[in-house]
Amino acid sequence: MPRSTLVLLACTAAVFTAGCARKQKPEPAPQRQQQPAPPQFSQLPSIPPPGMKYHRPVSLSSARVSRPLIALTYDDGPHPTNTPRLLNILRQRGVKATFYVVGTNARRYPGILRRMINEGHEIGNHTITHGNLKKMSNAKVRQELRGCEQAIMAATGFKPRTMRPPYGAISPAQKSWIRQEFGYTTTLWSVDPRDWQKPGVSIVTRRLVSGAKPGAVLLAHDIHKPTIDATPGVISQLQARGFQFVTVSALLAAQSQ
Numbered sequence: 226m227p228r229s230t231l232v233l234l235a236c237t238a239a240v241f242t243a244g245c246a247r248k249q250k251p252e253p254a255p256q257r258q259q260q261p262a263p264p265q266f267s268q269l270p271s272i273p274p275p276g277m278k279y280h281r282p283v284s285l286s287s288a289r290v291s292r293p294l295i296a297l298t299y300d301d302g303p304h305p306t307n308t309p310r311l312l313n314i315l316r317q318r319g320v321k322a323t324f325y326v327v328g329t330n331a332r333r334y335p336g337i338l339r340r341m342i343n344e345g346h347e348i349g350n351h352t353i354t355h356g357n358l359k360k361m362s363n364a365k366v367r368q369e370l371r372g373c374e375q376a377i378m379a380a381t382g383f384k385p386r387t388m389r390p391p392y393g394a395i396s397p398a399q400k401s402w403i404r405q406e407f408g409y410t411t412t413l414w415s416v417d418p419r420d421w422q423k424p425g426v427s428i429v430t431r432r433l434v435s436g437a438k439p440g441a442v443l444l445a446h447d448i449h450k451p452t453i454d455a456t457p458g459v460i461s462q463l464q465a466r467g468f469q470f471v472t473v474s475a476l477l478a479a480q481s482q
């Protein structure tokens with residue numbers, strides 16, 4: 226092919242291509258998703274009071290406090306019917322609790338999480354899939370905690386301050402890097418009524434009440450109906466003994482005073 230024909234063909238191709246390009250409508254600018262502003266500490270509607278500085282340890286099973294404070298904690302929810310019923314009971318009695326939510330449930334019921342925050346409760350991180358952290362790589366643990374944290378923040382704008390490992394399974398090294406990277410105090414418990422074995426309302430009540438002492442962290446599960454049934458009795462009996470129910474962060478704040 227003569228050189229002039231090649232040049233002509235090249236020019237024709239260039240014009241055609243450019244023409245095609247010109248005919249294309251410009252892509253609409255992608256809509257920027259409105260990201261909620263990161264919450265400021267002073268805006269968090271949780272106890273302890275905004276701006277209060279307190280020591281957040283690597284780990285907590287029970288607190289050293291001089292007053293009869295106690296933390297009631299509920300794991301594995303939210304549950305679509307049991308948790309709202311529990312929130313009604315807590316509201317009627319003026320009790321603040323801490324909920325260690327599972328990420329999959331948090332994504333499914335964000336309205337229940339918002340209600341918890343609006344009513345002065347605390348929400349903690351209980352991972353996305355409720356697996357055994359001790360058997361996971363650091364990368365997988367990070368993914369579990371990050372995912373649940375994002376689900377809680379998407380629902381409430383609130384960044385959790387504490388986490389609870391499923392089954393209480395966690396190594397000292399994991400507690401340490403999680404505190405450093407996420408700022409979380411690993412929160413275990415001092416009283417376990419084994420309510421997940423469904424031993425009956427009166428046994429759950431008795432175990433929780435008899436284990437209580439100042440600074441105790443009581444473990445319960447809001448996915449089990451008998452645990453919700455036991456809650457009014459537990460509250461009445463412990464209030465009669467002079468206990469005041471506070472969130473886990475409030476317990477930590479009281480400990481550092």
Ligand SMILES: [Zn+2]
Pocket residue numbers: 300301351355391392
């Ligand atoms: Zn759990």
